[in-house]
Amino acid sequence: MLQSPPAVPPAPQMPTHTQVGYPGFHHGVSLLHGWLPQVITFVAVFLLIVALARFTRRWWLWIMPIVAVFALAVVWASWTYTNDEGLASDPAPKLLWIAVGLAGAALGAAVVGIRSGSWWQRIVAFLAIPATLLNVGVVLNQWVGYYPTANAAWAALTAEPLPHQTDLESLASLRNTDVGTGRIVPVDIPESGSHFKHRTEYVYLPPAWFQGDKPPTLPVVMMIGGEFNTPKDWVNSGQIMQSVDDFAKSNNGLTPILVFVDSGGAFNNDTECVNGPRGDAADHLTKDVPAYVESTFDASADPAKWGIVGWSMGGTCAVDLAVMHPEQFGTFVDIAGDLGPAAGNKEQSIKRLFGGDENAWAAFDPVTVMRKHGAYPDTVGLFDDLTPPASQKKMASDPRVQAYMRQQQQVDESKVGMGGKDGVFDTGEVGAAEELCSQGQKVNINCTVHTTEGGHTWQFAAAAFTSSFPWMTARLGIPVAGISS
Structure with missing residues (x-):
């Protein structure tokens, strides 16, 4: 039986990449080294x-x-x-x-x-x-780190099925059987609420979903990839499924349902998950996807049982959707996201994403949204971000460099946090994470910032997901050994 989510769940101690490793990133000839x-x-x-x-x-x-x-x-x-x-x-x-x-x-x-x-x-x-x-x-x-191996690149280029992929029509025959591992189902979600033209999306159903005469009412995690993306990226590029399978096996087959969504509609269409000239992506993710998943897979409609995990641009989306729609999403994990929806600096972002409408930009700017909204009684978030290598830390401690960075912030404040520019001398978005969490705490969002030394790669995203997944699972009400509720 699923438990109610803890009001303030314990935040996990994020392991380093050395501790976590890159699960599944050595299956085939490496494209990253060798x-x-x-x-x-x-x-x-x-x-x-x-x-x-x-x-x-x-x-x-x-x-x-x-x-x-x-x-x-x-x-x-x-x-x-x-x-x-x-x-x-x-x-x-x-x-x-x-x-x-x-x-x-x-x-x-x-x-x-x-x-x-x-x-x-x-x-x-x-x-x-x-x-x-x-x-x-x-x-x-x-x-x-988009394609870790030649095998992953070939699978993506040839549109090979994902691991344990099956179709909707086959689910009935698997009901009340021991499937061993979960199944990934390609879905064509109707666009009735958004008119957003999207590609095939995917739903992961854990082994527990198949047990019994009817599906249990499981929580859901929406998975959003980076700026240049396909809905398969968390599986092909992130290669997270081995970690998910291992966790499910150790947790009696119980995990949330994972929904690998399409936030762009095309590989190079950077919507930043907003509504605008590039498509009404926000409406698709908040109207089309939840309604379909709840009706098709008997998923929970309780916002406390819905979470979002995003990487890079998807991390920005995770925060934005959570603070804009607390009535739908109670938990988020932002992995190396920006301060807000960005397609260049602030002026460029307003033009490209919102057709020049500054009010529309403000409606999707998470800091502005939080300030206007007021207290969030049930929203919890985790930020996992990058810290600079030792060589850059040493350089950043140089007073001359610090003076230069202060000058840059004063000269062009409109670019802070936009297009990956957060005014912090680092290789990630630590400044953005700290600012968002700080602003969130002012409106009662319980959040934590974890930092790990590394690069802005899919390997970092996969390690961060693997580390946070047990916490997310417990937060959404599924019992997890070692994490109290």
Whole structure:
């Protein structure tokens, strides 16, 4: 029998990544380290060298400057776009810009030397373009950890079924059986409450859901991914299901239902879970999804039994939805989110996300929402954020750096917390988490900020989820050994 959630549940002591590990991130050939990324880089550089070596000394005198201009132009354009759009919370590694420069050089070598060299040299020159672009993808992936293994990348690209995936029609035949592990069900949730065009979403049903003649009324956790996302990302990129299965096995098959939602409608459509020109994502998540899950899977309609876990942009969504709709969501976990919905700095965000309507921005700004709402008697949140590596900590302690950061905050306060810029010299969003929790505590939101040294990657997100999942489960009313209620 499910228990009522504790009013103030005990917050877990967040383990470090070393303690947690990255469960499931070693199934297959790694794309994050090891021989495969090295081979891809070697092939890309080798083809580029061959492409350039076909030119005579006389050609080099005028071709190499042109190739260099191509490389620098591509790097500049990529860097400008990334910063203008606020696409990254952390500064990109230098290796990424080197890889982008190599791709620009390959493009330049192929274009300006299209009539020089033998036929096989021209073929090599054109092969250098996709090879260097692939290398850019590998370096980018190493930065964000989107595809931990070649297997994960292949499964995503070929749309392979998720682990233990089944369909709605097969659920009846599994009723009152020992399924061993939970099942993931693809669903097409009606858009009647939002008119938000979304992709296929997924629902995880734990083993306990299949026990008995009818489903138990289980709590629900809405799972939201990052800015560039698919609804499968928590499973394919985060690879959390082994941890979920292990927890369910140790907890008599009882876990919340997990709903892997679509907050974008397309991979590169950053809605920040708001209603605006990019789609009414907020309405989809607050109207379409709960109604469907409650009616289709007999899930609880009690807001105390609904929680949200979000990573990066999804972490921002988790806080925002929880403070805007306490009547629907009682618990949230924000993993490395921003201070508020962001698509660049504040002015850019208002234009891109809300069509220039500042009142609409204020309606979705969590700090503004909390101040206007007043006391939240039943909302509880956990923030899991990043701390800088030791080298950056040492740099941040330099008085000159501190003075510079204070100056930056004074000069451009509109950018604080927007587009990953929180005025804190770190590699994560610790400043945003601390500010949100501080504001939340003023209106009786019980929250805790946990920090771990690491990078803004899916591996960090998976470790944070694994650490917080038992706490979330207990908070939603399911008994968990070792966590009192």
